[in-house]
Amino acid sequence: MLIRRRPWQEELEIIDRTMKAISGITDPEELVDAYWSGIGELLPIEDYVAVSRRGVEPPYYLITRSSRFTENINPWTQRDRLPRLTGGLLGEIAFGNKPVVIDDLPSRLLPDDPAHFYLEGFQGLVALPQYDGGEGLNVTMMLVPPGIEIDHAAVPVLHWQSGLFGRGTQSLVLRNQLSGALAALDRELQVVGEIQRSLLPRELPAVKGLDLAAYYLTSARAGGDYYDFFPLADEGVGLFIADVSGHGTPAAVFMAITHAIAHSQPGTHTPPAALLTHLNVQLARLYTRDGTFVTAFYAVLDPGSRTLTYSTAGHNPPRLVRNGRVQSMDKASSLPLGILEVQLYSQATVQLEPADLVVFYTDGITEAMGAPASDGSRPLFGVERLDRVLIDCTGHEAQQCVERVNAAVAAFTADAPATDDRTLIVMRCA
Secondary structure, three states: OEEOOOOHHHHHHHHHHHHHHHHOOOOHHHHHHHHHHHHHHHOOOOEEEEEEOOOOOOOEEEEEEEOOOOOOOOOOOOHHHOOEEEOHHHHHHHOOOOOEEEOOHHHHOOOOOOOHHHHOOOOEEEEEEEEEOOEEEEEEEEEEOOOOEEOHHHHHHHHHHHHHHHHHHHHHHHHHHHHHHHHHHHHHHHHHHHHHHHOOOOOOOOOOOEEEEEEEEOOOOOOOEEEEEEEOHHHOEEEEEEEEOOOHHHHHHHHHHHHHHHHHOHHHHOOHHHHHHHHHHHHHHHOOOOOOOEEEEEEEEEOOOOEEEEEEEEOOOOEEEEOOEEEEOOOOEEOOEOOOOOOOOOOEEEEOOOOOEEEEEOHHHHOOEOOOOOOOOOOEOHHHHHHHHHHOOOOOOHHHHHHHHHHHHHHHHOOOOOOOOEEEEEEEEO
């Protein structure tokens, strides 16, 4: 009997039905089953064997599929259970790197062939390799029973279909592997983010005459913004805010390094310039050789005298709102931390008054981007918008002010995800 191809209308219907069936499949094993079920309608061949030399040292190869397997073995997840052979007719085909058609299989199959069990009793076979980088690492063989002949004219199209299917299957395997790797990476980043957040203050300090509130948001699982409070003598408190250049995990690592250095020598927390000098020397000497830097602002609050003495390392100047007007605390600014090992940091002092509002922030607030303009540019939230919101915070508590700023930024960005870390600390004087 000679098996010829069906009329093209029937083939098209079968192939279309098969393509629809496999279009929603994400598991490679299910994909293979669905594909060969469709192919089985085109060619009523029930027996098969497949070999692979992917990841196997030559001259060995694996039998990945066979109609004579007594149990289902997943060749992707159970490779250690697959038969491992060398030599014989299947070895010749596996390493031949070309399609093979054998019409008289019994004359080619020797009694001591290592794959005799998988090939005996068949009249012929059609072996179709799936190439990867020009190498037929996987070969699928249709086994032809006695009394059946295959129209050789159909083999080129079968080879074409089999090759395309092999590439599709491999792409699905790689996609699943990539998805798994990304999921594992995301879990690791979650842990990094949790560790990072654990370095932030668990609660805000209780300072007589002050109302404090803070907000912290990373643009990724982890980020490079950092804020902290240091208890000082005479009920004083040190307030620190910093922003590591860059985003994500590298910035989070530098954030953790900055935190560790800042906590390594408590005696350096006052005066403010001493802490910034200490941080700068350590970062520039040991950690920022790749161009990374840290902007920082550190202030020491003396509740008794109601003074705020501060020093700045390239950070955004905090905003002081007094009597409906905004002042910039920019009197003591120097280079960011980690750029030059020898760097002087100056200090300035602000006398606080009742009802003063002091707002410390990172540039993720002012550089939040709005909708694209007609020329494609993206406007920034900016300091002027921030100041207008802060003026409207007159008479409100610190937490209410934080919420108003966040609401204004969200409205400006149309609730788009943050592209940079955002940190906000608000201090209201009684």
